[in-house]
Amino acid sequence: MTTPPDVLDAADPLAAFRDRFVIDDDLVAYLDGNSLGRLPRATVDRLGAFVREEWGSRLIRGWDDAWVDLPVTVGDELGEALLGAAAGRTVIADSTSVNLYKLLHAAIGARPDRDEIVIDATNFPTDRYLVESVAAARGLTVRWLRPDLVDNVTVDALADVLGARTAVVVLSQVDYRSGTLVDLPAVTRLVHEHGAVIVWDLCHSVGVMPIALDSADVDFAVGCTYKYLNSGPGAPAFLYVAERHLSAVTQPIAGWWSASDLFAMSETYEVAPTIRRMLSGTPSVAGIVAVQEGVRLIAEAGVDAIRAKSEALTAYTVELLDDAGLEIVTPREPASRGSHVTVRAPEARRVADAMIERGVVPDFREPDLIRLGLSPLSTSFAEVEAGVRILVDCVGGTRR
Amino acid sequence: MTTPPDVLDAADPLAAFRDRFVIDDDLVAYLDGNSLGRLPRATVDRLGAFVREEWGSRLIRGWDDAWVDLPVTVGDELGEALLGAAAGRTVIADSTSVNLYKLLHAAIGARPDRDEIVIDATNFPTDRYLVESVAAARGLTVRWLRPDLVDNVTVDALADVLGARTAVVVLSQVDYRSGTLVDLPAVTRLVHEHGAVIVWDLCHSVGVMPIALDSADVDFAVGCTYKYLNSGPGAPAFLYVAERHLSAVTQPIAGWWSASDLFAMSETYEVAPTIRRMLSGTPSVAGIVAVQEGVRLIAEAGVDAIRAKSEALTAYTVELLDDAGLEIVTPREPASRGSHVTVRAPEARRVADAMIERGVVPDFREPDLIRLGLSPLSTSFAEVEAGVRILVDCVGGTRR
Structure with a gap:
């Protein structure tokens, strides 16, 4: 049984940094900060x-x-x-x-x-x-x-x-x-x-x-x-x-x-x-x-604190994906990976499109990969949980 | 006797375009749009x-x-x-x-x-x-x-x-x-x-x-x-x-x-x-x-109308500089020049600095050149007149 995401967010020392970014409420989860990072509020000004x-x-x-x-x-x-x-x-x-x-x-x-x-x-x-x-x-x-x-x-x-x-x-x-x-x-x-x-x-x-x-x-x-x-x-x-x-x-x-x-x-x-x-x-x-x-x-925020949260985010993502039985191509040792987790899925492009339809933005990479980018300062555990839930749903949907 | 600049501005079919730019009232004249053009208001938005x-x-x-x-x-x-x-x-x-x-x-x-x-x-x-x-x-x-x-x-x-x-x-x-x-x-x-x-x-x-x-x-x-x-x-x-x-x-x-x-x-x-x-x-x-x-x-605005105003601006600048007896290195035929007019002056760097002190921004080029850039959509004849007047003053000042 995985820890509820709100417990993880409450314990996250970097949680407050999420408010430093423009967060679009129309999106359930933005899991593509490793392609294009979110907009810092300070940058707007x-x-x-x-x-x-x-x-x-x-x-x-x-x-x-x-x-x-x-x-x-x-x-x-x-x-x-x-x-x-x-x-x-x-x-x-x-x-x-x-x-x-x-x-x-x-x-x-x-x-x-x-x-x-x-x-x-x-x-x-x-x-x-x-x-x-x-x-x-x-x-x-x-x-x-x-x-x-x-x-x-x-x-x-x-x-x-x-x-x-x-x-x-x-x-x-x-x-x-x-x-x-x-x-x-x-x-x-x-x-x-x-x-x-x-x-x-x-x-x-x-x-x-x-x-x-x-x-x-x-x-x-x-x-x-x-x-x-x-x-x-x-x-x-x-x-x-x-x-x-x-x-x-x-x-x-x-x-x-x-x-x-x-x-x-x-x-x-x-x-x-x-x-x-x-x-x-x-x-x-x-x-x-x-x-x-x-x-x-x-x-x-400090790169050490950011790395600690990055490892926690990827570990949590791996745990959720494992629970759902999805295939992960990212190394399972936290020390051997960066800040994104990649899933191999049949019909990955259609899955990614279906996720975007439902307000979750991942990244599709040819031919069958879906990347989940976890940007420690702006990504919450709740966002990861919601995003993976919809990913699992969409993969299931294409299997039917 | 040169035409008064307000008469030229009143007759300028592109005059209204000046309002499409952010014009800083602290500046008497910005004559360096050929280095960095002014900021269009539409671009801010x-x-x-x-x-x-x-x-x-x-x-x-x-x-x-x-x-x-x-x-x-x-x-x-x-x-x-x-x-x-x-x-x-x-x-x-x-x-x-x-x-x-x-x-x-x-x-x-x-x-x-x-x-x-x-x-x-x-x-x-x-x-x-x-x-x-x-x-x-x-x-x-x-x-x-x-x-x-x-x-x-x-x-x-x-x-x-x-x-x-x-x-x-x-x-x-x-x-x-x-x-x-x-x-x-x-x-x-x-x-x-x-x-x-x-x-x-x-x-x-x-x-x-x-x-x-x-x-x-x-x-x-x-x-x-x-x-x-x-x-x-x-x-x-x-x-x-x-x-x-x-x-x-x-x-x-x-x-x-x-x-x-x-x-x-x-x-x-x-x-x-x-x-x-x-x-x-x-x-x-x-x-x-x-x-x-x-x-x-x-x-x-159209490039033909812009070229017509550019020629009028450079001709007016040449006329003012001639009246003051300054040395012009730019060709005297309008058809043979672009949209800036360059003056050769002793102590050109000091002249340029003195102009900036007085709110006129020209461009200094080694060793003895002062460029007056005339950007047809944002430069008025009044601005040229005021800018050249201060240039002439500053050159006189360094000659004393």
Whole structure:
């Protein structure tokens, strides 16, 4: 017999954070915060004030005021609170895809005498597509890791493909489909033992667990802000470069924002000596402002407390799904998963559509997966219970 | 004796559009709309509604609703109203720098047997930096056009450097410093006569004059939306690809948004057959929404009426500056300039700072230039008169 959800909500130390978000009463349960996070109330006010007071009134003077430094100052806030990164190693700009593209070139440039790049075949499409195209452009061979969907990318499996030719390894800390959590410090160590560098994709882990990039000696990392960072659809992504790479790192999109003096507009390109060298063109100021609000909410709650609630939410979800006899593809050990739980169901698309009809928003992933995203600051246990109940109902319905 | 500005404002058929913008009474004159355009009132409402109702309430379902198509649908609106481009040739996403980077690779790919790229040395820094770095990466040689600041990039001057080795020519339609307007159809024809392709940077021309990319047979074009399109700091840029290039065009940042089916997340990358192939990662939805509002304002006024007022504003500015004996670097023929007028002044930085102290915002450009940006929908003749009067005062002050 599972604990009633209201008991769990009453005991949740983060329960009050739910009121910090816009919660639509028309929805029974929003279980897709790992695709697009809910809207923080503070962001509504902040964006309104930004538009009226900063853009509308300061106009171009806003660039002198603070806008020019925002990619770095908000990057520092994000890095320190969420990534375990000291100041000066994180910037916010562009999309995850564009940032990953830059980091792939940067990482290849850091190992010029090697010619293989390793990625798992279950990685997110953009990661796979970019690795293939950048490898082709730079003359590298792609070595595919082919774990089962539910496998962790174990140190052992990875060890089999790493060697003296390995330049770069690209992995996601949390698998976007199964929710499998990879052991970031152990994998990073292994990659370094083979003399290669690692690029971590943190899209499905940033903001829901403690991450310690500096202390794990990570080389490069990238992640998005519209999931657990609640920064809005298409909000700018972040990238991280370890301090030891900063002075030599290169990226191919050399624009005026990566130049040493943005407004000197000098005749010859001199690259910025700082993390700004990873920028290219003008980033979305409103987007970065929204990221700042998202980061501050997480920093206020604390990533340790958030991870504790994330584990409780996924454990509760697993318990409810087990009771109903549904097939779970997410690892059953809390320590081995991120903050979403994935169900395999026949006719998954029809099930997902039926759930949405009834006010529960999950995420469908081809061909037969339903993801339940649990965003610790805005998802209640009551919401999970109601959502899973309707999921079970809809699966039953399609079986009839 | 110049006409009094109130007479000019009274006769201005676009005068009423000024009320469609947030006008800060603390400013005597905002003459920097060519760096960052003023905030349209409709955009305040639209962004507020977007945040509360679309992001806050529709949440992930917004992607199904319309967000996924916005880069193309708003691109089409922009293309048809502002660029003379049929549907399916324009997309909105990323920054101008990232888009230019993609187009440079696309253009080089369209002329694989040639090895020179031509750009003028007075072009905007991002254009020059990107041309140099992409040329180096792709093994091309950069041929520099070196016009004087005030020269038009004439068909004759360009003809001297074009030849059988020319793959790509990169030019700005309006020079960001002098305001010089290049003859886009004539230059495009000349480039084609030499078998090369052209990439036009429209940052300082889009929205203030009629542009006819399709009928001029332009190959590629890029431009920003935060100047005369009033879409806010760091709003996403646009890019245009001629229909004849679409089926074969390639760009290096192959992300999930350039794949043929965004949500199939298939194992192998299959590039979209449409203009979507120029996308990469998730674009800023709020940014595109703001672009749509900016485009609609311009479409409502009409680019021909806007160009007529732009010419009247620059002519009036030139007249006032002549009366005061200031040195103008912008061409004196209205047909040869865009919508800003640039003054050369000793101690230009100090002059610009003094102007800002007195409530007039111009734009300083190294080493001795002051740009007066005239945004036809939001700039009044009275504002120009007051702004130039204070400029003249401040120049006098520094001469004492």
